Amino acid sequence: MFEPRPIIALDFPDMASVKRFLSHFPSDEKLYLKVGMELFYACGPEIVTYLKEQGHSVFLDLKLHDIPNTVESAMRVLAKLKVDMINVHAAGGVEMMRAARRGFGHEGILIAVTQLTSTTEKAMQADQNIQTSLVDSVQHYAQKTAEADLDGVVCSAQEVAVIKEATTAGFLCLTPGIRPKGSSVGDQKRVMSPQEARAIGSNFIVVGRPIIQAEDPLGAYHAIKTAWNA
Known part of the structure; x- marks a missing residue:
């Protein structure tokens, strides 16, 4: 599976900011949009409903x-929003x-976060006491995620080949x-260009600030989309 549209991270604090951003795009251009904690906690399910009504695909990034019981119950509620993709933390374990x-079902894509792309090996070992690489x-x-019958993981592009092999x-x-x-890489520690991510086998990419903070968001989006599809 290859998703040709870069997923745009809607890292905004409110609905008005989202609408201003989307006004840069033609109404017939259907995007793949990520709704994270900041936006969902500010707007609630209404933001997902709005984006879906506009015909966009939605990745609900709540991690x-x-x-297990709480996660299953929460997923039953979130499944009603008909999001295209949603995630959990793999650190919660196979049972979770x-x-x-079970809660989300099989209508959309369910993935798990491995290690955040802001995490370095040194920080992982010091903060999480995981004494491996x-x-x-x-x-x-990733192996535990597959064992749990999820569809995939969130990971750095630098780890894609290892995950596919495993x-x-x-x-x-x-x-x-x-x-x-x-x-600029900002607070990310493990980054790649769209071309590199495609070459190494990523199925989806998420791009935030290079698009949403660009002077020309539409132009920035299409430049990244072209590089991703090259």
């Missing part, structure tokens, strides 16, 4: 991580991820931390 699958940790989480070719890899060559 659920709780006891299986509960998420970062790549080993990501690979382990799971299956059809196991999905969504990679945030995508930056066009020469742009």
Whole structure:
């Protein structure tokens, strides 16, 4: 599976900001949009409903991580929003991820976060007391995600090849931390360009600031889309 549209991270604090951003795009251009914690907590389910009514695809990025019963119940509620993709934290364990699958069903894509792209190996070892390499940790989480019958993982593009080898070719890899060559990396530590992510086998990419903070968001989006599809 290959998604030709870069997923745009709608890292905005309110609905008005989202509408201003989307006004840069033709009404007939259907986008793939990521709604994260900031926007969802500010607007609630209304933001997802609005975007779906406009014909856009939605990745609801809430990274659920709780006891299995709570996650399953929450997923049953979120499934009613008909989002195209949603995620949990793989660190919650196989039982929790299986509960998420039961709650969400199979109508959309369910993936798990391995290690955040803002996490370095040194920080992982110090903060999480995971005394392996970062790549080993990501690979382990990916295998457990596959064991739980989820569709794929969120990971750095630098780990895609290892994950595909450790799971299956059809196991999905969504990679945030995508930056066009020469742009600022911000708080991301493990980044790649769209071309590099495509070459290494990513199925989806997520791009935020290089598009939403651009002087010409439409032009920036299409430049990244062209590079991703090259």
